[in-house]
Amino acid sequence: MSGGLAAASSAPRSGATRSDQAGQNAKVLNIGQVLDRLRADFADITLSKIRYLEAEGLVEPARTSANYRKYSVDDVARLRYVLHAQRERFLPLRVIKEELASLDRGETPVHRPGPRALPPHPAPTGLDAFLGAERVRMSRRELLAAAGLGDEALTELEQHGLVGPIAGGGYYDSDALLVARTVALLAGHGVQPRHLRAARTVADREAGLIEAAVAPLRGQRGGEGSGRHAETADELAALLVRLHAALLRSRLAAGRSS
Known part of the structure; x- marks a missing residue:
């Protein structure tokens, strides 16, 4: 278990039990400071993503009288837990939220550590596609299985510049999966990669x-x-x-x- 997971697994629930941890949480951070702390381990993290996770009920930072967010050490640990579960175990937010609820009750989450599950079939979305989008990382073999493509088909997508591994590694992200699946659907209508x-x-x-x-x-x-x-x-x-x-x-x- 990583340091972030270890910290999150012992953290109290955001907001509701913070008063019981006053000593531990004396140091508070603004959202920009939280972003800086997380970015070293999660390069794709943005302010929008942090706010989105709050809107989904995964973290509940305190608020100042001027309504500015103030994050405790426990809040940052919970965010690390969420981001790690998304990236390393491909878990949807619903499942991660259930795990956090189990931890809040002092229970061992049913889904942790759990098998590496591929994300559900991504559907084309609108404005929210870029705000709070879940990031994943998968091998070439996992991408082929998730997209339902053969190795030759994926190679063709790469040759046309439609799909490629993440810079600096041999892994693919959620965008590559979405592109691969979408191109596969288009191929069913006679639209080939060269047309794209x-x-x-x-x-x-x-x-x-x-x-x-x-x-x-x-x-x-x-x-x-x-x-x-x-x-x-x-x-x-x-x-x-x-x-x-x-x-x-x-x-x-x-x-x-x-």
Whole structure:
């Protein structure tokens, strides 16, 4: 068990029992400081993700009179537990929440350590696709099994630049799984990977647009500034997905009416 898991497994429930741990939790952190602490182990973490986990009831930071979040040591441990369970065991938030509830009751979670389960079939989503999206890591073999593809088919996707392993390692993430499954569904309608080069080109251009838009935030000092860079990039990407979907629907509707 990692240090983060060990800390979380003995942590009290966020909010409700914090008064019983006043001595342990005397040190409080703002959300930017929490982001800095987590980022060393979870490079994809953003302010949006931390807020999303709070909205899902997985952590309950205290609030100041001005309504600013204040996180205790236990809150950070719980966040580490959640992020580790997502990345290493591919657990959905519902199951992780059940595990945390068991820990709060002093019980051993039924699902821990548990087998490495692949994430459920990801469906195309809208604005929330970039806000709070769960990140996973899987081997090539796991990706092939989860996507229902053969090795040759995955190699073809890689050759066309549609899928690739995470930089610096031989593992694939949840985006690779979503792309692979979506391309497999498109193939059932006669759309082949070579037909999708335009989609990759559009994605590359939009990524460049986003990077240019958020570049001024990168130089800001402090955790809040660096967090805003990633958070704003996610929000812009989600808005571009919404725009693309609306434009595509509009063009299809125009074609049907002509």
